[in-house]
Amino acid sequence: xxxxxxxxxxxxxxxxxxxxxxxxxxxxxxxxxxxxxxxxxxxxxxxxxxxxxxxxxxxxxxxxxxxxxxxxxxxxxxxxxxxxxxxxxxxxxxxxxxxxxxxxxxxxxxxxxxxxxxxxxxxxxxxxxxxxxxxxxxxxxxxxxxxxxx
Amino acid sequence: xxxxxxxxxxxxxxxxxxxxxxxxxxxxxxxxxxxxxxxxxxxxxxxxxxxxxxxxxxxxxxxxxxxxxxxxxxxxxxxxxxxxxxxxxxxxxxxxxxxxxxxxxxxxxxxxxxxxxxxxxxxxxxxxxxxxxxxxxxxxxxxxxxxxxxxxxxxxxxxxxxxxxxxxxxxxxxxxxxxxxxxxxxxxxxxxxxxxxxxxxxxxxxxxxxxxxxxxxxxxxxxxxxxxxxxxxxxxxxxxxxxxxxxxxxxxxxxxxxxxxxxxxxxxxxxxxxxxxxxxxxxxxxxxxxxxxxxxxxxxxxxxxxxxxxxxxxxxxxxxxxxxxxxxxxxxxxxxxxxxxxxxxxxxxxxxxxxxxxxxxxxxxxxxxxxxxxxxxxxxxxxxxxxxxxxxxxxxxxxxxxxxxxxxxxxxxxxxxxxxxxxxxxxxxxxxxxxxxxxxxxxxxxxxxxxxxxxxxxxxxxxxxxxxxxxxxxxxxxxxxxxxxxxxxxxxxxxxxxxxxxxxxxxxxxxxxxxxxxxxxxxxxxxxxxxxxxxxxxxxxxxxxxxxxxxxxxxxxxxxxxxxxxxxxxxxxxx
Numbered sequence: 001x002x003x004x005x006x007x008x009x010x011x012x013x014x015x016x017x018x019x020x021x022x023x024x025x026x027x028x029x030x031x032x033x034x035x036x037x038x039x040x041x042x043x044x045x046x047x048x049x050x051x052x053x054x055x056x057x058x059x060x061x062x063x064x065x066x067x068x069x070x071x072x073x074x075x076x077x078x079x080x081x082x083x084x085x086x087x088x089x090x091x092x093x094x095x096x097x098x099x100x101x102x103x104x105x106x107x108x109x110x111x112x113x114x115x116x117x118x119x120x121x122x123x124x125x126x127x128x129x130x131x132x133x134x135x136x137x138x139x140x141x142x143x144x145x146x147x148x149x150x
Numbered sequence: 151x152x153x154x155x156x157x158x159x160x161x162x163x164x165x166x167x168x169x170x171x172x173x174x175x176x177x178x179x180x181x182x183x184x185x186x187x188x189x190x191x192x193x194x195x196x197x198x199x200x201x202x203x204x205x206x207x208x209x210x211x212x213x214x215x216x217x218x219x220x221x222x223x224x225x226x227x228x229x230x231x232x233x234x235x236x237x238x239x240x241x242x243x244x245x246x247x248x249x250x251x252x253x254x255x256x257x258x259x260x261x262x263x264x265x266x267x268x269x270x271x272x273x274x275x276x277x278x279x280x281x282x283x284x285x286x287x288x289x290x291x292x293x294x295x296x297x298x299x300x301x302x303x304x305x306x307x308x309x310x311x312x313x314x315x316x317x318x319x320x321x322x323x324x325x326x327x328x329x330x331x332x333x334x335x336x337x338x339x340x341x342x343x344x345x346x347x348x349x350x351x352x353x354x355x356x357x358x359x360x361x362x363x364x365x366x367x368x369x370x371x372x373x374x375x376x377x378x379x380x381x382x383x384x385x386x387x388x389x390x391x392x393x394x395x396x397x398x399x400x401x402x403x404x405x406x407x408x409x410x411x412x413x414x415x416x417x418x419x420x421x422x423x424x425x426x427x428x429x430x431x432x433x434x435x436x437x438x439x440x441x442x443x444x445x446x447x448x449x450x451x452x453x454x455x456x457x458x459x460x461x462x463x464x465x466x467x468x469x470x471x472x473x474x475x476x477x478x479x480x481x482x483x484x485x486x487x488x489x490x491x492x493x494x495x496x497x498x499x500x501x502x503x504x505x506x507x508x509x510x511x512x513x514x515x516x517x518x519x520x521x522x523x524x525x526x527x528x529x530x531x532x533x534x535x536x537x538x539x540x541x542x543x544x545x546x547x548x549x550x551x552x553x554x555x556x557x558x559x560x561x562x563x564x565x566x567x568x569x570x571x572x573x574x575x576x577x578x579x580x581x582x583x584x585x586x587x588x589x590x591x592x593x594x595x596x597x598x599x600x601x602x603x604x605x606x607x608x609x610x611x612x613x614x615x616x617x618x619x620x621x622x623x624x625x626x627x628x629x630x631x632x633x634x635x636x637x638x639x640x641x642x643x644x645x646x647x648x649x650x651x652x653x654x655x656x657x658x659x660x661x662x663x664x665x666x667x668x669x670x671x672x673x674x675x676x677x678x679x680x681x682x683x684x685x686x687x688x689x690x691x692x693x694x695x696x697x698x699x700x701x702x703x704x705x706x707x708x709x710x711x712x713x714x715x716x717x718x719x720x721x722x723x724x725x
Binding site for chain 2: 007009022023025026027028029030074076094096097
């Protein structure tokens, strides 16, 4: 393993191949006991209990403007931990961990514009989109400031 | 000749009859004489016989006398007694027989005297002998008185005999002469009578038969219609003359009629015929014929005129008829062709009908077997239903077990999924561990691939199970449908059985009907053939009709010409 690369966790969203850097990934869980959370943006699906921790679950499909088809038991949650936060990212199918060499990582495609271009870290030759999780989580749109008068 | 025919015949035959009567009388007389001669002869022979008997009796007396004288026995007196008894009687008989001859009477008287003397002599000697004076008796005999007496008796008998024989010869000669005379008389008389009869016949033939023959010839000629003849009357006043004159008048009358007929024949009907008498059949008929002919000629003239116009119309009509007949012949020709087609069709129909009848028979047999088959099918359907029920139960069990397998597969899949997640987590952990976690990562990869294989295997099993479930569901549904189908089949088999029974009956009826149709069709074919033959005949007749119509047309033309000619001819009559 002389060449340097990046370990990613590949998953699928609406039949498109996406990947997150495995360095951020803690573990993968099946979607169980999802409690919907009112007064949240549409991309916040709800909250789950992972070994005593309350973790919000995000749906990247609404974020990435992909078609949403509802939730099933077959959905997985990728638990991602940053420096000061922990969220669960919904994934249709978990493909597995793989290593991507740096030289195969290409910059963003000119065809991709808008939000996709903003959260993109790179695209492989096999059209595997590697998302930049930090940028997504630091996006101002993700901060919830809704107040419900009650 | 002023005698009538009857008088002539009577006269001729009277002469012949008179001659025959004379000949008959002569013959009668001579025959009577012959019979008399024959009686005389018998009489003569009777006299001769009696003489012989008398002599014989006398001899008996002599014999008795002599015997008694010699013997003196009374038995010798028997011939004497018998002879003396008969003698007188016989002499009386002879006398009676010869009463018509005085000479013979004298001789017989003498003979009687001699006999009496002889008897007295005999009586005397016998008396002497009886008294025993035989010598005296002998003396008397010796005198020869008896002998001389006997001689004289014999002589007298002989004389009488001779006289009788002579008389017989005389009479026989007379009879012979008489017979010869009679023979000649009969012969000549017959000849004379025949001559008279022949003469009379000849004269009658000359006088009656010949004129009658002439008249017969005339009648023959009249019979064959020849009236140009003259009947000769010869001025005779007898029946033949009357007949000849009547014939002459008849001929004249007929000639008058012939003249009238001649005129009529020449077309002159103006003359009127007067009948000879109310009984004149021919004259009356002629008069009526003349009148009728006049009427008819008048009618004929009208008729000829009508005929002329009618013939013209007939010519027109026959022309039309000829054209119509031609058209009709064409039509008949077409009809014949059509009928021939119909006949062929009928033949085909007949064949088909036969075929249908055979088929119907076969169908009837088939329907009988079909009924049996339907019963078998009903039984088979029942068995199938039972089988289907068993299959349905099995399918339900199979479906339940598939369900169970699905649950197991879900469990296995869940396990594989969890294993996969575990492998991913392990890989994540291994990646976090860096260089030290590499070996663990490989294991995690292996686990992941195992989980993947498990998932794929369960997927395959699920796919297969899904197929099985689909198949099972389909099978269950099919089984249910099959059960329903079998029930329906059973019901339908039942109704089919009934239908087949009805069908069998119908087919049987149809077979009979088809047979009848075949027979009818055959009859129809025969009928159509007859119609075809008839149409052929009609065609020929039509052809002949055309020819006939043409002939008729020309004939009508001829009739027209004839009508014109008839008009001309009728114009020639003077009615």
